[in-house]
Amino acid sequence: MPEQSPLEPAEGDPFGPHNLPYGVFSPAAEPDRRRVGVRIGDHVLDAGAAARALGSPYVALLDRPSLNPLMAAGRTAWRDVRRALTAWVTVPAHRPDIEPLLHPLGSVTLHLPYEVADYVDFYASEHHATNVGRIFRPDGEALTPNWKHLPIGYHGRAGTVVVSGTEVTRPSGQRKGPADPAPVFGPSTKLDIEAEVAFVVGTPSARGRGVELASFRDHVFGLSLLNDWSARDIQAWEYVPLGPFLGKSFATSVSAWVTPLEALDAARVAPPARSTGLLPYLDDADEEEPGGFDLRISVALNGEVISEPPFSTMYWTAAQQLTHMTVNGASLRTGDVFASGTVSGAAREQRGCLLELTWNGTEPLELGAGKRTFLEDGDVVTLTAWAPGPDGTRVGLGEVTGRVLPG
Incomplete structure (x- = not known):
């Protein structure tokens, strides 16, 4: 029996030809050379080399060390390149040229696939915002008066957005408990995660002109999972009156794979x-197009699933976030990343951060290794997700993982 081609992933593989997420990798033989890759099953296709081998006009977009040139090329190019890639991995006549350009996923090094221009994080889950309000304002209104009128967000630190697999050092900073007479300095004792979805901007916009809701697809190249690491004790002391700063800016982990919006057409749902x-x-x-996405996220702590937040419950859509982010005339740049904010559902097992899951440490999680509240040194957090695809398939999103190092 002939050996099965890597271009024929097993039935039900969420990274089949219906998906084809983009990334940037270095092969084992050339660790210092970065290349645009496309994931197919458990292999990575060298997209630039494939374009050269087949005489494609897209060599200039794909034979690069970053996704930025492709992202900046615009929606028509995104569509045409995706159609070409789909043909390259599905048409049998291309196999002699394509198969030698496949690398086993486990043999390559994955990199941050784009150069991050700006980073904005939103607060778009009503369940998350309500839970946080009840935790910190038990005698007041859970939601602030503006919450249902506009997507609340803050401008984060682009320079500390890191690729999945990067270790995260426990941050130090000032913290002050309610009963403490004065603040102290030291490593955070309430290190947390936030399960989020990142949207990556491709086409820039002109300064002084906002982006309308209907133009979302013209500017957003794709999406990926994101973990917004958070030091809750540092955040609690510093965030009044201006908002998140050092409690958030030390690290934000994103997937090494960007899923094109076109791959998620079957997952569009109404908010x-x-x-x-x-x-x-x-x-x-x-x-005309539903603004939500039916993404099924799973959060694991040291291999044990602790939450399964549903992205379909998000009150504010990514299109609304993009529009609000630019309505004042702020311009978009290729490589801008804006994140959804913590994804949480109505049930306890759907809460997307430890702050909610443990109710600020007062209701520890019962795990196989014992009771847990916030992250401990050595912990490994992994986010995975899938979405409904065409004809009953599943579209997998690239995972986000990170291990906590001592401060």
Whole structure:
């Protein structure tokens, strides 16, 4: 029996030809050379080499050490390149040229696939915002008065966005408990994670002109999983009155793989019903395309699943976030990343961070290794996800993993 081709992943593989996420890798033989790759099953296709071998006009976009040139090329190029890649990995006549350019996934080094320009993080889950409000304002309103009128966000630190697999050192900073007479300095004792989804901007926009809801696909290249590491004790002391700063800026982990929006067409869903009227620039009631995504996320701590947050419950959509982010005239740049904020559902097992899962440490998780509240040194956190694909398939999102090092 002939050996099965790597271009024929097993039935049900979430990284089949219906997916084809983009990344940047270095092969074992050339560790210092970065190349654009496309994942197919448990292999990585050298996309630039494939373009050269087949005489493709897309060599200039794919034979690069970063996704930025392809991302900047715009929506028509994204569509055409994806169609070409799909043909390269599915048409039998291309196999003699393509198969030698495949690398086993375990043999390559994966890199941050794009140069991050700016980073914005939102606060788009009503369940998460409500839980946090109840934790910190038990005698007041859970949601702030503005929450259902606009997508709340903050501008993060682009320089500390790191690729999955990068170890994260426990941050140090000032912290002060409610009963402490004065702040102290030292490593965070409430290190947390936040399960999020990142949207990566390809096409830039002009300064002074906002991006309308209907133009979302013209600017966003794709999405990936994101872990917004958070030092809750540092954050609690510093964030009034301006917002997250050192409690967030030490590290943000993103997947090594960017899933094109086109691969997720079957996963588009309507967002939850709005309970408050929206200003016209955010009103998506008449948009032709549903604004939500049915992404099923799983959060594991040291290999044990602790939460399964559903992205379909997010109150604010990525299109609304993009529009609000630019409505004041702020321009987009290729490589901008904006994140959804913590993804949480209605049930306890759907909460997307330890702050919620343990109710700020007062309700420890019962795990196989014992009771846990916040992260300990040596812990490994892994986010995975999948979405419904065409014809009953699943579209896998590249994982995000990170291990905590002592401060």
